[in-house]
Each structure stands twice: as C-alpha cells, then as structure tokens.
Amino acid sequence: MRHKPPVDAVICGFGATGVLVAEALTRAGLSIVALERGPMLNTAPDFQPSVMQDELRFQNRHGLMVQPRLSTQTFRHNASETALPIRRVGAWQIGLGVGGSAVHWAGQCFRYSPNEFRLRSQFEHQYGPGIFPQDMTSQDWAVTYDELEPYYDRFEKLLGVSGQAGNIKGRLIEGGNPFEGPRSDEYPNPPLARVKATRMFDKAAREMGLSPYPCPAAQASRPYTNPLGVRMGPCTFCGFCSGYGCGNYSKSSPQTSVLPVVLQRSGLELRTLSVATHILMSGKGKDRRAKGVVYVDAQNEEWVQPAEMVFVCAFTMDNVHLLLVSSAGTAYDPVSGTGQIGRNYAFQIWGYANFLFKERFNPFIGAGALGQIVDNYDCDNFDHAGPLVTGKPFVGGGYVALFQYGTPPIAGSSFGSGETAVWGAELKRKIREEYHHVQQVQSMGANQSYRDVFLDLDPTYKDSFGRPLLRVTYDIKPNDHRMSNFLVDRCVEIGRAMGGTLLDRNSRKGPFDVTVFQTTHNCGGTIQSATPDKGAVNKFGQMWEVPNIFVYGASQFPQNAGRNPTDTVGATTLFGLDEVTRRYLPSPAPLVDA
Amino acid sequence: MAPTSHSSPPKIEELEPRWRLTRRTILRGLAFVVAAVGLPRFGSAIARAIAPPTLQPIGPLEFFTDAEYAFVAAASARFVPANDTGPGALEADAPRYIDRKLAAPGGGAAAWYMDGPFEPGMPTQGWQVDLTPAALYRRTIPQMNNAAKNLYGADFKDLSAANQDALLTAMQKKELDADSIHASLFFATLLNDTIEGLMSDPLYGGNKDFIGWKMIGFPGVRYNWLPWLDHEGEPIDLPIVGMYGTAESYGARMRKGTGP
Ligand SMILES: Cc1cc2nc3c(=O)[nH]c(=O)nc-3n(C[C@H](O)[C@H](O)[C@H](O)COP(=O)(O)OP(=O)(O)OC[C@H]3O[C@@H](n4cnc5c(N)ncnc54)[C@H](O)[C@@H]3O)c2cc1C
Ligand code: SF4
Numbered sequence: 001m002r003h004k005p006p007v008d009a010v011i012c013g014f015g016a017t018g019v020l021v022a023e024a025l026t027r028a029g030l031s032i033v034a035l036e037r038g039p040m041l042n043t044a045p046d047f048q049p050s051v052m053q054d055e056l057r058f059q060n061r062h063g064l065m066v067q068p069r070l071s072t073q074t075f076r077h078n079a080s081e082t083a084l085p086i087r088r089v090g091a092w093q094i095g096l097g098v099g100g101s102a103v104h105w106a107g108q109c110f111r112y113s114p115n116e117f118r119l120r121s122q123f124e125h126q127y128g129p130g131i132f133p134q135d136m137t138s139q140d141w142a143v144t145y146d147e148l149e150p151y152y153d154r155f156e157k158l159l160g161v162s163g164q165a166g167n168i169k170g171r172l173i174e175g176g177n178p179f180e181g182p183r184s185d186e187y188p189n190p191p192l193a194r195v196k197a198t199r200m201f202d203k204a205a206r207e208m209g210l211s212p213y214p215c216p217a218a219q220a221s222r223p224y225t226n227p228l229g230v231r232m233g234p235c236t237f238c239g240f241c242s243g244y245g246c247g248n249y250s251k252s253s254p255q256t257s258v259l260p261v262v263l264q265r266s267g268l269e270l271r272t273l274s275v276a277t278h279i280l281m282s283g284k285g286k287d288r289r290a291k292g293v294v295y296v297d298a299q300n301e302e303w304v305q306p307a308e309m310v311f312v313c314a315f316t317m318d319n320v321h322l323l324l325v326s327s328a329g330t331a332y333d334p335v336s337g338t339g340q341i342g343r344n345y346a347f348q349i350w351g352y353a354n355f356l357f358k359e360r361f362n363p364f365i366g367a368g369a370l371g372q373i374v375d376n377y378d379c380d381n382f383d384h385a386g387p388l389v390t391g392k393p394f395v396g397g398g399y400v401a402l403f404q405y406g407t408p409p410i411a412g413s414s415f416g417s418g419e420t421a422v423w424g425a426e427l428k429r430k431i432r433e434e435y436h437h438v439q440q441v442q443s444m445g446a447n448q449s450y451r452d453v454f455l456d457l458d459p460t461y462k463d464s465f466g467r468p469l470l471r472v473t474y475d476i477k478p479n480d481h482r483m484s485n486f487l488v489d490r491c492v493e494i495g496r497a498m499g500g501t502l503l504d505r506n507s508r509k510g511p512f513d514v515t516v517f518q519t520t521h522n523c524g525g526t527i528q529s530a531t532p533d534k535g536a537v538n539k540f541g542q543m544w545e546v547p548n549i550f551v552y553g554a555s556q557f558p559q560n561a562g563r564n565p566t567d568t569v570g571a572t573t574l575f576g577l578d579e580v581t582r583r584y585l586p587s588p589a590p591l592v593d594a
Numbered sequence: 595m596a597p598t599s600h601s602s603p604p605k606i607e608e609l610e611p612r613w614r615l616t617r618r619t620i621l622r623g624l625a626f627v628v629a630a631v632g633l634p635r636f637g638s639a640i641a642r643a644i645a646p647p648t649l650q651p652i653g654p655l656e657f658f659t660d661a662e663y664a665f666v667a668a669a670s671a672r673f674v675p676a677n678d679t680g681p682g683a684l685e686a687d688a689p690r691y692i693d694r695k696l697a698a699p700g701g702g703a704a705a706w707y708m709d710g711p712f713e714p715g716m717p718t719q720g721w722q723v724d725l726t727p728a729a730l731y732r733r734t735i736p737q738m739n740n741a742a743k744n745l746y747g748a749d750f751k752d753l754s755a756a757n758q759d760a761l762l763t764a765m766q767k768k769e770l771d772a773d774s775i776h777a778s779l780f781f782a783t784l785l786n787d788t789i790e791g792l793m794s795d796p797l798y799g800g801n802k803d804f805i806g807w808k809m810i811g812f813p814g815v816r817y818n819w820l821p822w823l824d825h826e827g828e829p830i831d832l833p834i835v836g837m838y839g840t841a842e843s844y845g846a847r848m849r850k851g852t853g854p
Contacts, residue, residue: 050837053815054794055793055794056790056795056798057647060790061705068707069705069707075719075720082715084715084719084720085709086719086720087708088706088721193823196826196827236817236820237819237823238817239819240815360827362819362822362825362827362829362830364812365819365823409793409807409812410793412793412812414786414789418778418782419767421782423674423785424672424759427673428675428677428682428809429679431810432809435810435811436827513718514720515719515720
C-alpha cells in the first residue's frame with residue numbers, strides 16, 4: 001500500500017453531508033481530501049434533458065444509484081433467519097457519485113417537530129411509560145429543536161427551499177403548518193405553484209378541519225441566489241425529478257448549492273472513483289484514534305491517506321459498514337445490549353391509498369416535492385389515547401400528503417405485483433383509463449427502534465474488496481403496524497373527501513419486503529446521545545470512543561420521525577461542524593465530557 | 595491545523611469564502627462512462643448498467659432463438675393485447691426490446707450482486723436464484739413449452755388465447771414452480787420486461803411509433819410544463835417526442851424503411 005501526503009482531514013463520501021464538511025473545513029483553512037466512490041457528476045453534461053429524461057435508465061435500471069455489484073447489504077427479518085444478499089436494488093436506492101443521494105432525491109425538505117427530539121420523554125409524560133413496549137429502544141435525541149433552529153434556517157437558505165412558514169417566532173401564519181416549531185425566518189422562496197390534485201387535497205383537508213400546507217420544496221419557485229452566491233433557476237415541473245438529476249439548476253442538490261464554490265477552494269482535493277475501504281485505526285481504550293483512510297482508486301490501486309481527522313459521510317448504510325469493518329467503536333450486541341455501532345437501525349413506514357377520480361390530472365407534470373401536507377397526525381400533534389385511535393395507543397405518527405411528483409409511463413403502467421400483478425385486457429384498460437385519473441394519498445410514518453433490529457457484519461457474504469457485507473436485521477413491529485394502519489385510515493378519509501373511489505391501500509402488512517422500493521430514509525446505527533452508554537456519537541457527531549472520527553447523516557437519528565430526513569441531516573451536520581471549527585480545531589479533544 | 599473561532603454560529607453571509615482561489619482544485623473526476631470503464635475490479639459491470647444508450651437500428655435477433663422469440667411474442671400479446679382500443683405490446687415491438695436487453699453483457703444482471711451461496715430464502719428477500727435474467731429466459735421457455743404440450747397438446751405459441759391465458763395464470767399463481775422450474779419468477783420478469791418494452795423510450799428497441807405512449811396518453815419528454823400547470827388536466831395536444839425527437843426520426847433511424 002502506498003501512502004499519500006498527510007492532510008488535516010479526509011472525508012469519506014461526497015454527498016449531501018460530505019460537501020457541507022468540505023465547505024466548513026476549507027473555510028477554516030484546512031487541507032482536506034474527499035473520497036467519493038462514484039464518478040464526478042454535474043448539471044452539464046450529466047443531467048441534461050436529452051440524457052436525464054430516460055425512465056428506463058434512471059428508474060428501472062437505477063442509473064444514478066449504487067448497484068449491488070459495488071455495494072449491497074444482506075437482509076433477514078429476524079435473528080433466526082439466514083440473511084441473504086440484496087442482489088438487485090430494492091427497498092432503498094442509495095446514490096453513487098458526487099452529490100450522493102441528494103442528486104436524485106425528491107427534495108421534500110421538512111423540519112422535525114420540536115417534540116420529535118424529545119420523543120421518549122414526551123410520550124412517557126403524556127401517556128405513561130407503558131406506551132413503550134419492552135423491546136422498543138427509541139430515545140430522546142441529544143440535540144434540541146432550539147439548538148438546531150439556526151442551522152435548519154441556514155440549510156434551507158443554502159438549498160433555496162420554497163415553502164410557506166407556519167410559525168415565525170411564535171406567531172402563527174395562515175396557510176403554513178400550525179404544528180411547526182418556531183422559525184427564525186421565512187423560507188427563502190415562496191411555495192411552488194399548485195396543480196389541480198393538490199388544490200383538491202387542500203380543499204378536502206381544510207373542510208375536514210385539518211391544516212394543509214404546501215410541502216417545503218427543494219425546488220426553486222423563482223430565480224434564487226444562495227448565501228454562497230450559487231444560483232438556481234425556477235422549476236419547470238418536468239416530472240423527471242425524484243430518481244433523476246435536474247438539468248435546469250432548479251432542484252437543490254450539492255451541485256446547485258455548495259459544490260460550485262467548494263470546488264474552487266484550494267484546500268480541497270476531490271478524488272472520485274475512490275472507495276474508502278477501511279479507516280486506519282491505532283491505540284486502545286481512551287487512546288483509540290483514526291490515523292487515516294485506506295482506499296482503492298479507479299486503477300484498482302490501494303492507497304493510505306493519512307489524516308488528523310476522519311469524517312464519515314457515506315450515508316447510513318456505509319457509515320455503519322465503514323465503522324464496523326474498521327473496528328472503530330464497539331459493535332452492537334443485541335443479546336447483551338452492549339456496544340453502539342449498528343444499534344437502533346430504523347427505516348420509514350411509508351403507506352398509501354390509491355384513488356380513482358372522474359377528474360383528469362396529466363400526472364406526468366410534477367416535481368418531487370409538489371404536494372400538500374397535513375401534520376395533524378404526526379408525532380404528538382393528536383391525542384394517541386383519544387377516540388381517533390381505536391385499539392392500543394402507539395408511539396409515533398407521520399404526515400399525510402398528496403404529491404404529484406411526475407409519474408412517467410413505465411411506472412404508470414404497473415399495477416400490483418407477484419400473484420396480484422394485473423395483465424391482459426384489464427392491464428390495457430387500466431393503462432388507458434386510469435393513468436390520468438389516479439392519485440395517491442400517502443403517509444410518511446415514523447419507525448421506532450427496537451433492541452433486536454440492528455446492523456452488523458454478515459458471516460457469509462463479501463463485497464468485491466473482500467469485506468463482509470453489512471447485514472440488516474429488520475422487520476415492522478406491532479406498534480408501527482398500528483401506527484401505519486391509523487395513518488392509512490386517515491389517507492382513506494381524505495381521499496374519499498376529495499371525491500375519489502378507493503382502488504387499493506397499503507399500510508405494509510406482513511413481513512418487510514426488501515424487493516419493493518419504499519424510501520431511502522434509512523437511519524440509525526451510529527446514533528447521537530447525551531451520554532456514551534446510549535449512542536455512538538455526541539450531539540456534534542463526534543464518536544464517543546474515537547474523538548477524531550465524526551459521523552454525519554441520518555445514521556445519527558435514534559429512531560425515524562414521520563417525515564423525510566434531509567433537512568434534519570443538513571441541520572445536525574452544520575450544527576456539529578460549527579462546534580468542530582469553533583472548539584475542536586483549536587484544541588482537538590472530546591467536545592462533550594463522557 | 596488552522597484554528598478558526600466563532601463566538602456564535604456564523605451568520606449566513608459569513609459562509610462566503612474568506613479567501614480566494616489560489617490553485618485550481620485537482621478534479622480527478624471524468625465523465626460517467628470513460629472513467630467507469632477503467633475500473634477493473636468493480637467498475638465495468640456498473641459502467642455497462644448505466645452507460646448512455648446509443649440508438650442502434652433493429653436488425654436480426656440479438657439474443658433469442660426463433661423459438662424463444664415466438665414464445666415471448668405470444669406472451670407479450672396476451673400481457674397487453676391488441677384489441678378494438680388499438681395495438682398492444684407485440685405491435686410495439688416489446689419482444690425486440692427484451693431481446694436487446696438480454697443480449698447486453700451480463701444478461702440483464704451486470705450490476706447485480708451474484709456471488710454465492712444461493713439459498714431459496716423468502717419471497718420478501720428477493721431474487722435468490724443463480725440465474726441471470728438471460729439464463730432464466732433460456733432455461734424456462736422450453737420448460738413452459740413442455741407444460742403447454744402436457745396440458746394442452748401444443749407449444750405455447752400455438753395455443754388458443756384462452757389456453758395461453760390459463761398457462762400464464764398457472765405460472766403467475768406458482769402452480770408450475772418446482773425445484774428447478776422458476777415459473778412464477780419468470781412470469782414476473784417477462785411481464786415487467788414487456789411493460790418496459792412497451793413504455794420505454796423507443797431508442798431501446800420497443801415502444802415502436804410511440805404505441806405505448808399513445809396508449810397511456812403521455813405526450814413525451816418535454817422540459818417545461820409551466821404553461822400547462824393550470825390546464826385542469828385537459829389532454830395536451832402536442833406531437834409526442836422522445837429523447838431523439840418525433841416518431842418519424844426514430845422510424846428513420848431505427849427501422850430503415852419501416853417508418854410510421
Ligand atoms: C430516490 C430518493 C428520494 C429521496 N427523497 C428525499 C426527500 O424528498 N426528502 C428528504 O428529506 N430526503 C430524501 N431522500 C434522502 C436524501 O437523499 C438523503 O437523506 C441525503 O442524501 C443523505 O445525505 P448523506 O450525505 O448522508 O448521503 P448521500 O447524499 O447519499 O452521500 C453519500 C455519498 O457517499 C458515497 N460513499 C458511500 N460509501 C463510500 C465509500 N466507502 N467510499 C467513498 N464514497 C462512499 C456515496 O457514493 C455517496 O455519494 C431521498 C433519497 C432517494 C434515494
Ligand atoms: S421537476 Fe423541476 S426541479 Fe425537478 S428535475 Fe424537473 S425542473 Fe428540475
């Protein structure tokens with residue numbers, strides 16, 4: 001293995017969080033190397049309309065996503081099953097290349113409710129500790145909403161989010177989300193325009209006494225220049241949005257928010273097609289430190305990149321994988337409940353109900369975050385012991401929404417799967433008669449954490465670098481089934497109130513299906529905590545056990561909330577980085593006393 | 595390390611770089627394909643999967659034998675039939691799309707994880723057979739023709755529409771699955787591939803004359819729908835275009851002399 005000249009910091013993964021680290025550290029004058037396993041990607045030439053508007057290549061063949069051949073996980077429902085490799089892209093679709101998953105994300109850019117950060121204490125306080133099943137390990141975050149607020153604000157301004165504030169410094173604003181935490185400022189751009197379906201949702205929800213608001217969208221509603229001087233143009237609703245890169249400089253991504261500035265800074269060297277395979281470790285106990293990162297480049301050569309600090313920004317799955325294969329931190333043991341790396345893995349319980357309308361919609365028009373939302377059923381915004389909840393109360397909730405993302409023709413022609421897949425004259429009828437008349441009301445349900453739901457290393461299957469694959473042990477538990485049924489019941493109410501005829505509903509019954517795409521909102525595994533016995537990192541993202549490793553991304557989340565993660569991923573990263581530049585760089589040491 | 599200190603979180607304006615570029619950042623990144631091709635250990639498979647497609651005229655079959663093609667053509671005609679509402683998947687050349695897909699390196703699995711051991715697993719654990727899609731077609735078509743002969747006395751392609759539907763239903767309902775017969779997996783693969791061939795951009799070999807997009811009412815790939823945002827969902831009267839333009843331009847380039 002050959003050695004590169006040492007640098008101050010190395011970043012593993014150059015997606016949503018990696019570019020924020022690069023921005024902060026180059027601003028602080030550090031020398032850094034960023035390793036990205038995928039290629040360089042840029043608006044021109046990679047995302048142009050003549051390249052991008054190809055549903056087959058980018059949705060069905062996952063052109064912008066990491067392919068299992070390069071990186072995958074094994075999956076089982078519980079410890080008594082044998083985990084088997086996820087051989088084709090399935091339930092989640094992780095990015096590959098500069099910008100990461102934040103190139104092909106949908107751009108639904110939500111803050112979490114303030115009580116989400118104190119989920120355990122809030123629900124215990126309101127409903128008694130008995131509401132938490134024995135095996136549920138959901139816990140309070142180490143950071144609070146108030147601490148994060150300035151960083152939410154900063155992240156939303158970097159991204160040029162288009163939205164309607166609902167609460168500015170405690171003053172409620174009509175048309176916004178009345179449940180949102182107090183904001184210090186407006187969204188940088190007004191909300192996106194609406195289409196017929198989102199207007200219908202808004203009207204029906206309002207008449208039901210709910211509080212609909214436009215989805216905060218990482219699509220610019222007007223020309224915008226962010227605080228770094230990077231410019232965006234208004235979204236044209238091309239409909240090739242979630243799953244695609246934007247050729248119009250309209251969807252917020254690292255390419256349209258941070259990269260143009262950061263790539264000009266002299267402190268940064270970006271190495272693409274470079275897979276970080278291990279963190280080089282030394283020392284024991286209190287002296288355990290990272291010395292750098294081992295990576296393999298495009299010529300298949302293995303290199304050591306020595307560094308004073310290591311930033312792990314490789315998305316939830318690879319964050320955990322990299323730490324486990326490097327023995328950085330103690331692996332979680334579900335039997336004894338000790339160790340932190342791999343603990344509290346969670347996903348997102350995404351449910352929906354499909355409706356047929358007499359109205360026509362042109363569903364190919366759309367944008368990833370073109371939608372109306374209600375938060376009435378999220379977190380503790382409603383009484384979980386009240387009349388709406390039939391049966392045993394549950395922890396958590398989620399939003400209910402209607403999105404018109406843009407449904408391209410292959411997706412619009414597939415109805416059902418497996419034994420229930422529709423074909424024949426009936427499929428043709430549905431293609432001809434339903435595509436323009438179907439809308440989906442959906443719920444983004446929270447997912448609690450459990451003692452026996454976790455990530456570790458697979459004993460059998462290896463990747464092309466000889467490393468054991470990451471093993472996912474995951475299923476949906478009764479609490480979360482009850483929550484999801486509740487939310488999908490609400491979807492059905494709203495869809496009916498809109499005048500729709502219910503076609504089908506899915507609240508994810510039965511064993512978790514790793515073959516069906518749901519979301520890429522995987523979280524946990526290196527969770528943040530107030531004390532070292534409860535998580536892997538402190539609230540600044542610094543590892544308790546290895547103080548010169550910082551881990552950013554949704555792997556910090558102790559459980560998943562009832563909404564999309566990235567605004568909170570961005571805010572927690574910026575919050576951590578401020579402390580790193582303010583206190584760690586002058587005197588490298590633990591930022592929170594153990 | 596160069597220390598920096600803030601007494602409070604920096605304001606957004608302070609995110610501007612404090613200094614200016616002194617040397618251009620070394621960008622090792624190359625374009626999509628060029629670079630990916632240089633990846634011996636992990637890259638070539640991925641490069642093939644995501645490489646930009648090129649428009650290639652339709653010629654002789656690239657993967658299927660005539661007998662295999664006949665089976666796939668007959669099945670696609672049952673999956674999305676031609677009827678009084680217009681042409682179906684066969685007329686759109688969906689089977690030619692599938693032929694080309696399976697002929698590609700890796701047989702449709704270039705980017706999959708295909709290391710063993712292979713164990714059956716649960717359906718919710720996904721594809722666990724030691725076969726690429728190409729190998730699955732090659733192995734299962736004769737098995738299904740055998741089943742057709744046993745049950746109805748002829749190859750699948752020669753059965754009545756009703757018997758073809760009965761056999762396809764048996765495949766879908768797992769009634770023909772056995773140790774080395776993956777009939778339900780093949781059914782799902784064939785249905786998926788047929789829909790892809792009907793509805794993908796014509797440059798992949800199917801969706802001939804935009805038959806699929808006309809069927810569903812998709813006016814094609816256009817970059818700006820702003821003028822139609824308040825259109826109340828009314829049909830949009832525009833000529834259909836794909837990534838390479840109108841039906842005429844595809845017809846001329848992909849099927850010489852067989853334009854619409
Ligand atoms: C289809 C889709 C839709 C989504 N929609 C939304 C949405 O609407 N709202 C929302 O909030 N979130 C959404 N998300 C999630 C969002 O994209 C992520 O939360 C966000 O990108 C996470 O940032 P990250 O930095 O943790 O990971 P990423 O942005 O994925 O970046 C990780 C990077 O690390 C690289 N990498 C990984 N391992 C290695 C290694 N070993 N060596 C070198 N490089 C490595 C990867 O290639 C990647 O570029 C969506 C995601 C997907 C896939
Ligand atoms: S819908 Fe808007 S933001 Fe999304 S890809 Fe199209 S133009 Fe870009």
